[in-house]
Amino acid sequence: MALAPASRDSAAHWAGTTLPRAPALIRFRWHYQDERIKYAGRGTVRIAPPDSLRFDYVGPLGLGSGAAVVIGDSVVWADPDKDFRSLVPAVPMLWAAFAMVRPPADGATVFGTQLVDSLRHTRRVVWRFAQPEDTLDYVVTHLDSAGHGGMLEAEWRRRGKMVARSWSRLDSLAHPASARSDFPEVSGGARFELTVVAFDTAQVFAPAVWRSRR
């Protein structure tokens, strides 16, 4: 598939359309496994567009919990830090798991194309944000006329080697419904899966949510 150079502004605009318009709280169940461990639990993610996210998770039977605040592509704080890094090895993929895309970095070269499947009446949009070391590819399959089949696929390569890949399915309102992220280089291959339980846009976030205690 040939990608043509595209404007950074149009990519940033498209990335903005993947975000919720108002603050949103997403409840989900998650499952993580690598060659050593297997965990499952529940979590919530609070999104304050355009760039802030708080991720809370609880382990099986409520054992162990943690949280992290991400602004853009940076982890502002994570507590416990080690658990979060193990659960979420790559921040852009965390956004992608919730079917949201960060705009291309300042120095990124942007490519894009659009594919239309007239038989299935679906449209796919492909974006590539390339930097000297990191390349992020996004493929969006838009919902069909019946409101099905929406998906965001993301792939992150570093120096040409795949670091992570994710598939995020959308519901009929184009909200994230479920996702799977694979990290082939983490502990012999790690997988993080989530299933959205609720998408709530009526939440008001307390300022303390973003603060760190440490």
Add this chain to the structure above:
Amino acid sequence: MWRSIRRKSLRRLSGAVVASAACLGLAGCLYGFAGGTLPNVKTVAILPFDNDTPEPRLTAEVSDAVRQALEGRLGLRVATEATADAIVRGRVVRYDPDVPQSVLAGIGQATVTKRKVQIIVDVEIVNQREGTTVWKRQGLSVDGDYDPPAEQEGRKLALAKLVQQIVDGAQSQW
């Protein structure tokens, strides 16, 4: 004479025993009809509390306190969300870890010798079979004193109070 007194006492005693047994039996029946601690609720699913505070560990610690209250103290069985009679959900609204309690005055400075943690939570128990709220408390505030810097001790006390408050609140539904 002595025999007649003894016989009377025995008769009175056996009458008391029968009356007590009848009372116990009746109480047992009433307890049975009530269906346990909360009306028509025998199993509960505890959903992780939303955490509005910067202390992530509270999510698990508060869930654990709620589990202790419901399972350990009220005798309800914890079940999955899909099968439970009721769900417990809530939010940790606020966490103040170092509210000064007692201060030792000194020259040019004061030393806080005792502090307390304060936790404020919203809790709701919903009977999901009937779609009714069985018990709800908003702004439930618990605290625990500690000698600085043993904040964890204050937190333990506060969570123990939370267990007690939930037990008391649920029992008020009898």
